Amino acid sequence: MQDLKKYWKNYIDGQWVDSARGERIVVENPATAQPLCEVARATEEDIDQAVAAARKCFNSRVLYNMRPTNRGQLMFEIARHMTEMAEEIGYAECLDNGKTLTGGKNEALAAARYFTYYGGLADKLEGRMIPLGADYVDYTIPSPFGVSAQIVPWNFPLQIAARSVACALATANTVVLKSPELSPLSTYFIAEACDRAGVPAGAVNVVCGYGHDCGAYLVAHQDIDHIVFTGSLKTGQSILKAAAERVIPSVMELGGKSAGVMFEDADIDQAINSTASGIFSNAGQVCSAQSRLLVPRKLQAEVLEKMAAKAKSLSVGPGIDGHDITPVISANQAAKIEGMCMSAEQAGAEALTGGRKHPDLEGHFIEPTVFGNVTADMTIAQEEVFGPVLSVLAYDDVEEAIELANGTDYGLCAGIYTKNLGLAHWAADRLIAGQVFINEWFAGGIETPFGGMKRSGYGREKGQEALLNYVQTKNVGIRITAGGGGRPGG
Numbered sequence: 001m002q003d004l005k006k007y008w009k010n011y012i013d014g015q016w017v018d019s020a021r022g023e024r025i026v027v028e029n030p031a032t033a034q035p036l037c038e039v040a041r042a043t044e045e046d047i048d049q050a051v052a053a054a055r056k057c058f059n060s061r062v063l064y065n066m067r068p069t070n071r072g073q074l075m076f077e078i079a080r081h082m083t084e085m086a087e088e089i090g091y092a093e094c095l096d097n098g099k100t101l102t103g104g105k106n107e108a109l110a111a112a113r114y115f116t117y118y119g120g121l122a123d124k125l126e127g128r129m130i131p132l133g134a135d136y137v138d139y140t141i142p143s144p145f146g147v148s149a150q151i152v153p154w155n156f157p158l159q160i161a162a163r164s165v166a167c168a169l170a171t172a173n174t175v176v177l178k179s180p181e182l183s184p185l186s187t188y189f190i191a192e193a194c195d196r197a198g199v200p201a202g203a204v205n206v207v208c209g210y211g212h213d214c215g216a217y218l219v220a221h222q223d224i225d226h227i228v229f230t231g232s233l234k235t236g237q238s239i240l241k242a243a244a245e246r247v248i249p250s251v252m253e254l255g256g257k258s259a260g261v262m263f264e265d266a267d268i269d270q271a272i273n274s275t276a277s278g279i280f281s282n283a284g285q286v287c288s289a290q291s292r293l294l295v296p297r298k299l300q301a302e303v304l305e306k307m308a309a310k311a312k313s314l315s316v317g318p319g320i321d322g323h324d325i326t327p328v329i330s331a332n333q334a335a336k337i338e339g340m341c342m343s344a345e346q347a348g349a350e351a352l353t354g355g356r357k358h359p360d361l362e363g364h365f366i367e368p369t370v371f372g373n374v375t376a377d378m379t380i381a382q383e384e385v386f387g388p389v390l391s392v393l394a395y396d397d398v399e400e401a402i403e404l405a406n407g408t409d410y411g412l413c414a415g416i417y418t419k420n421l422g423l424a425h426w427a428a429d430r431l432i433a434g435q436v437f438i439n440e441w442f443a444g445g446i447e448t449p450f451g452g453m454k455r456s457g458y459g460r461e462k463g464q465e466a467l468l469n470y471v472q473t474k475n476v477g478i479r480i481t482a483g484g485g486g487r488p489g490g
Contacts, residue, residue, distance in 0.1 A: 004036070004037060004091070004092060004095060004185075005037060006037050006038065007024075007037065007038050007039070007040075008037065008038070008039040008040065008184070008185065008188055008208075009039075009040045010039075010040045010042055010046060010050075010205075010206065010207045010208065011188065011191035011192075011195070011204075011205060011206040011207075012046065012049050012050045012053055012205050012207065013049070013050075013053035013056075013201050013202045013205065014053075014195065014200075014201030014202065015201075017040070017046075017049075018040050019040040019041050019042060019043065019046060020043065020045035020046050020049070021041075021043055021045065023040075023041040023043065024038040024039065024040060024041055025038065025039050025040075025041045025181050025184075025208060025209075025210075026038055027039060027096050027181075027182070027183070027184065027185065028096075028182075028330070029095050029096065029098075029363075030096075030097070030098040030327040030328065030329050030330060030363055030364045031095075031098055031317075031318035031319060031320065031326070031327045031363040031364075032318075032362060032363050033331065033362055033363050033364060036095055036096055037096075037185070039181075039184055039185075039208045040208065041208065041209055041210070041214075042178070042207035042208055042209035042214045043209060043213060043214060043217075044213070044214075044217050046207055046209070046214075047176070047207065047209075047214060047217050047218050047221060048221075050176045050205040050207055051147060051149075051176055051218075051221050051223050051224065052223070053201065053202035053205055054147040054174040054175060054176050054202050054203070054205055055146075055147055055174070055202075055223050056202055057174045057200055057201065057202030057203045058144075058146050058147055058173070058174040058202075060200075062200045062203075063144075063169070063172040063173075063174070063200065063203060064144065064172040066172075067123075068122045068123035068125075069122065069123040071119075071122045071123075071169065071170065071172065072119040072120060072121075072122035072123055072170070073119070074119075074169075074197060074198070074199060075115045075116070075118060075119030075122065075166060075169055075170065076115070076116060076119045077196075077197035077198070078112075078115045078119075078169075078190075078193045078194055078197045078199065079112040079113065079114075079115035079116040079119065079193075080112075080197075081192070081193035081196045081197055082108060082109075082111055082112035082115065082162075082189065082190070082193045083108075083109060083112045085108065085189055085192070085193065086105050086108040086109055086112070087105060088189075089104065089105070089107075089108035089111075089158065089186055089189045090102070090103075090104030090105030090106075090107070090108055091104065092104070092185040092186055092189075093107055093108070093158065093183075093185070093186045094319050094320050095185075095320070096182075096183045096184070096185045096186075097154070097155075097157070097183040097185075097186070097319075097329070098283070098318075098319050098326045098327040098328070098329065098363075098364075099282065099319045099326060100319040100320070100322050100323070100326060101319065101320060101322070102322070103282070103319065103326075104186075104319075107156065107158050107159050107186070108158060108186070108189070110159050110162075110446070111158045111159050111161075111162035111186075111190070112162075113446055114159070114162040114163045114166040114446060115162065115166045115169075117166070117446050117447070118166040118167055118169070118170040118466075118467070119166070119170065121170060121464060121467060122169075122170040122171075125142050125170070125171065125467055125471065126142070127139055127140040127141045127142055127473075128140050130475075132477070134481075135479060135480060135481045136477060136478060136479055136480065137477075137478045137480055138475065138476065138477045138478065139475075139476055140473050140474065140475050140476070141473070141474040141475075141476065142171070142471040142472075142473060142474075143471055143472055143473070143474045144168075144171050144172040144173040144470065144471060145173055145225040145226035145249060145470065145471070145472060146173060146174070146225030146226065147173070147174050147175075147176065147223060147224055147225050147226070148164070148168045148173045148174065148175050148176070148224075148225070148226040148227070148228060148470070149176050149178070149218050149219055149221070149224045149226070149227050149228070150164045150165065150168070150175055150176070150177045150178070150227075150228040150229075151177075151178045151211070151215050151218070151219070151227075151228070151229045151230070151231065151239070152164070152177065152178070152179060152180060152187065152230055153180055153230050153231045153287075154180035154181075154182040154183040154329050155282060155285040155286065155287070155329070155386075156282075156286075157179060157180050157183055157184065157186055157187050158186035158187060158189070158190070160230050160461075161177055161179070161187045161190055162190060163446075163461050163462060163466070164177075164228045164251075164461065165177060165190060165204060167461075167466050167467055167469070167470045168470055169199070169203065169204070170467060170470075171467060171470040171471050173225075173226065173470055174202060174203050174204070175203065175204045175205065176205045176207065176218060176224075177190070177204070177205065177206045177207070178207055178208070178209060178211075178214060178215050178218055179206060179207070179208045180208075181208055181209065181210055181211075182329050182330055183329065184208040187206055187208075188206060190204065190206060191204060191205075191206040211235065216238070216242070219239045219242045219243065220242040220245070220246075222246070224248065225248065225249075226248065226249055226250070226470070227239060227243050227248055227249070227250040227251070228250070228251045228469075229250065229251070229252055229253070229254075230253040230254075230287070230461075231253075231254070231255075232254065232255060232384075233254045233255055233409075233455055236252050236254040236457065239252075240252065249469075249472070250459070251451075251457075251458075251459035251460075251461065251469045252452075252457035252458055252459060253287065253412075253450075253451060253452060253456070253457045253459075253461060254452065254455060254456055254457040255287045255384045255386075255410065255412065255456060256287055256288060256289075256291075256384065256410040256411070256412025256413055256452065256456050257291055257292065257381075257382065257383065257384055257408040257409075257410045257412075258278075258288060258289065258290055258291060258292065258410070258412055258413040258414055258415070258433065259290070259291075259292035259293070259294050259404065259405040259414055259415070260274070260275055260278065260290045260292070260293050260294065260414070260415035260416070260417060260437075260441060261294045261401045261402070261405055261414070261415065261416050261417065261427060261431075262293065262294065262295045262296070262299070262303065262417040262418075263296070263398070263401075263416070263417060263418040263420070263423060263427075264296050264298070264299065265418055265419045265420055265423075266417035266418050266419065267417070267419065267439075268299070268302065268303065268306065269306070270417070270439065271293075271303075271417040272303070272306050272307055272310055273310070274290075274415075274417070274439070274440055274441045275290055275293050275307065275390065275441065276307075276310050276311070276314075277441055277442065278290030278415070278441030278442065279291055279388060279389070279390045280311070280314060280324065280325060280368050280388045281442075282326070283325055283326050283327065283328050283366065283387060283388050284328075284366075284385065284386065284387040284388035284389060285328060285329065285333075285386055285387065287384075287412060288412055288413045288435070288442070288450075289386075290390075290413075290415055290441050291384070291385060291389065291390060291391065292381060292390070292391050292392075292393060292405075293307070293390060293391070293392045293393070294392075294393050294394075294395055294401050294404050294405060295392060295393070295394055295395070296394070296395065296396075297394040297395065297396055300372075300392070300394045303392065304352060304370070304372045304392055307352075307370050307390065307392065308352040308353045308370045311352075311353045311354060311368040311369070311370050311390075312353050312368075314368050316358050316361065316365055316367060316368070317361065317365070318363065324368075325365070325366075325367075325368050325388055326365075327361075327363040327364045327365050328364045328365070328366055328386075328387055329364065330364060331364055333364065333386070333387070334357055334364040334365075334366055334387075336386075336387075337366050337385055337386070337387035337389065338355075338356055338357055338366065340379065340380060340383070340385050340387075340389070341354075341355040341356065341369060341371075341380075341389060342355075343379060343380070344371055344374070344378060344379065344380035344391075347378045347379070347380070348373060348375070348378070349371045349372070349373050349374045349378060349380055349391070350371065350372045350373040351369060351370070351371055352370045352371070352372050353367070353368065353369065353370050354366070354367035354368050354369030354370065354388070354389070355367065355369045355371075355389075366387050366388055366389075367388075368388045369387075369388060369389040369390065370390050370392065371389070371390065371391045371392065372392050374391040374392060374393050375393070376393065376404055376407055378391075381393060381408075382408050382409070384410070398423075398427070401427075402427060402430045402431065405431055406430075406431065406432045409454060409455040410452065410454060410455055410456045411432045411433050411434065411452055411453030411454035411455070411456045412433060412434055412435070412451075412452040412453075412456035412457075413433050413434065413435045413436070413437065414428075414431040414432075414433035414435075414436050414437070415436070415437040415438070415441050416428060416431075416436065416437070416438045416439070417438075417439060418438075418439070424438045424439075432453050432454060433452075433453060434449075434450065434451045434452045434453050434456065434460075435448070435449075435450055435451075445462075446462055446463075447462070447463055447464075448462060448463050449461075449462055449463035449464075449465040449466065450462040450463070
């Protein structure tokens with residue numbers, strides 16, 4: 001594996017450039033808590049340049065005038081270059097994000113597939129004819145918004161950036177992407193792939209800066225037409241205030257507190273394994289994580305015993321060594337998770353395993369944690385932890401199970417474990433969630449729409465529905481007869 005670059009520049013208007021102020025951000029390796037490399041720090045001047053480049057490209061209509069099938073071919077080229085760089089991307093993702101090498105490579109391949117998938121849809125987003133009688137022709141055009149500001153989180157920066165950039169390009173929007181300062185490296189490969197593929201200068205711009213200045217300035221910029229954000233509820237609310245000032249359409253994915261409901265007839269071992277995948281993958285740093293497991297009271301003791309044993313069987317260590325539980329992103333995140341675990345214990349929850357930072361590792365490692373004796377009013381059952389922490393709650397009947405599952409401010413995902421398809425359908429209809437998994441957490445893929453209800457946000461990413469969030473409908477009505485009606489003259 002080649003050495004990682006020690007300095008990474010921003011990508012603006014088809015060029016790799018330093019920060020206008022010459023400032024840099026130090027990126028840390030979360031597995032070692034040591035500095036890894038530096039990236040150019042974008043501030044207001046850099047955002048102005050990136051937005052101006054995106055505006056110039058959009059106004060040139062170079063993407064819009066392109067035959068959609070050719071725009072799709074351009075995206076296939078991006079995908080090809082992403083695939084060729086998958087090993088390199090995976091290594092960078094492993095070091096600055098903490099993922100395993102396999103996980104990082106798989107994320108690169110998934111990112112490439114977003115460009116393939118939406119490239120294939122670029123020529124299939126169609127308007128429609130509206131019949132108004134013989135004197136008129138009326139039709140609709142799906143029109144791009146313009147310059148799309150996209151802010152992606154640190155947990156899956158590459159995949160989340162790829163899905164929004166791909167949708168924007170497929171619909172002829174241009175992009176200013178702000179990468180996460182904690183794990184920015186993989187997003188630069190999108191810029192590299194666009195550069196190699198010959199994407200017009202200014203169509204995709206990638207900058208790295210802090211959220212409080214760079215991100216805030218970007219979403220409030222007067223030349224931004226559209227906002228895509230994935231992240232915390234609090235930050236999303238701030239962005240929405242800025243968007244409301246200028247009536248800017250937004251796509252918001254704001255996290256969750258998702259529950260898996262185990263019914264009495266469920267295959268317990270299957271549910272345990274699926275739950276482990278749902279909460280311990282990527283050290284629990286997944287917005288759609290299964291952070292709650294609801295079980296019938298009569299099965300509670302058995303489930304807790306098996307769930308704790310499963311958690312204890314998982315290895316904890318650096319992703320580069322292929323461990324099951326990799327580090328969380330930062331010292332602050334580790335402290336937040338540990339603090340929430342301590343508060344849960346003070347509230348009466350029982351940590352059957354875990355609940356603390358790993359005592360023998362130098363990086364930001366949290367032990368896989370399973371809490372029993374959790375009640376619905378506890379903070380640990382209501383607020384997003386964003387770490388490898390599972391809360392197990394007991395219920396007495398199926399109506400109570402649904403009430404518990406729906407009993408948070410969030411509505412991103414939900415899960416059902418049962419052999420009874422009728423019961424599964426009944427429960428899925430009543431769960432308030434944008435996506436419901438049955439008998440396998442994370443069932444689905446790039447093709448399936450993803451997004452939240454309630455405070456988990458609105459709009460959809462992934463699937464064909466996502467494209468509708470990147471266009472607005474223009475209606476064109478034409479009177480084709482002369483005078484007051486009748487057939488046109490010869």
